[in-house]
Amino acid sequence: MNALALITVDQTAIRQHDGLYSLNDLHRAAGGEEKNRPNQFLRIDQTWALINEISNAHICAIKTQRGAGGGTYACRELVIAYAAWISPAFHLKVLRVFLDQLSAHRQRRLPLPPLPSLEMPSLPPPLPAVVLTETEAFNLYGLLTMIKYFYERTEIIEQGLKTLGSSFAPLFFDARNEPMFRCCALKALRDRCEPHYRRNEPRAR
Numbered sequence: 001m002n003a004l005a006l007i008t009v010d011q012t013a014i015r016q017h018d019g020l021y022s023l024n025d026l027h028r029a030a031g032g033e034e035k036n037r038p039n040q041f042l043r044i045d046q047t048w049a050l051i052n053e054i055s056n057a058h059i060c061a062i063k064t065q066r067g068a069g070g071g072t073y074a075c076r077e078l079v080i081a082y083a084a085w086i087s088p089a090f091h092l093k094v095l096r097v098f099l100d101q102l103s104a105h106r107q108r109r110l111p112l113p114p115l116p117s118l119e120m121p122s123l124p125p126p127l128p129a130v131v132l133t134e135t136e137a138f139n140l141y142g143l144l145t146m147i148k149y150f151y152e153r154t155e156i157i158e159q160g161l162k163t164l165g166s167s168f169a170p171l172f173f174d175a176r177n178e179p180m181f182r183c184c185a186l187k188a189l190r191d192r193c194e195p196h197y198r199r200n201e202p203r204a205r
Contacts, residue, residue, distance in 0.1 A: 007097050017065050020073035023082055026094070036086045038072045043155075050081055052187050132193075138200045141193035144186060 007014045007021070012029035015022040023038035030036055041047055042062075054061040054077055062074045074082065076098065083094035132140065161169040 007101060009094055009097055015071075015073075017073045018060070018063070020060065020063060020075055021079045022071050023074050023079070024071035026079065026082060030083075030086045030090045038082070041082050041085055042072075044085070047078075047081070047085075050078065054078065056188060132196075134196050134200055137193040137196035141190055141197040144190040144193070 009026065009029040012025060014025045014029070023041070027036055027038055051061045054075060059075060061078055062072065064070070064072055080091070080094060080098070084091035158169050
């Protein structure tokens, strides 16, 4: 666990998991209004555009954690975007917390370690390429695209269960968000499969 990740906003400790920060704790720190819940933030197209950009840099942007201490956890960039979405005042608070932590970290940095040997380490062999057929690429694109449809339908079910006060509502939240996060990480693969899908789409109809 990185000590820099341990932050407190308005006397509310923000939990950390695998280098990500709890959006649920940030929601409580911001006042806990229903309109500012993390799931509302995750419904915005701009949020998913940001998640896609972060994932393209091979950084884990967001994940759900089940069980004790569970909830939605996000990277620092997404945390700052979430705070800005809530309000300019809360955005400023969160931004100052991160800047203060960064400044304190720099002030207590240890002396630099000795320079390593100039001898270049041997690189691991490259991973073998995986080749897909046209049919496999067509089906894979369709599967990754269907995840968004699945997300929208399970959201309707979750809202209905919440209205009924059912304890099953959190299960649908996890079932909806987890595949969507994985889909974002595979966006580059989906984009590579899309030309094959478009080329074969007329024949599939």
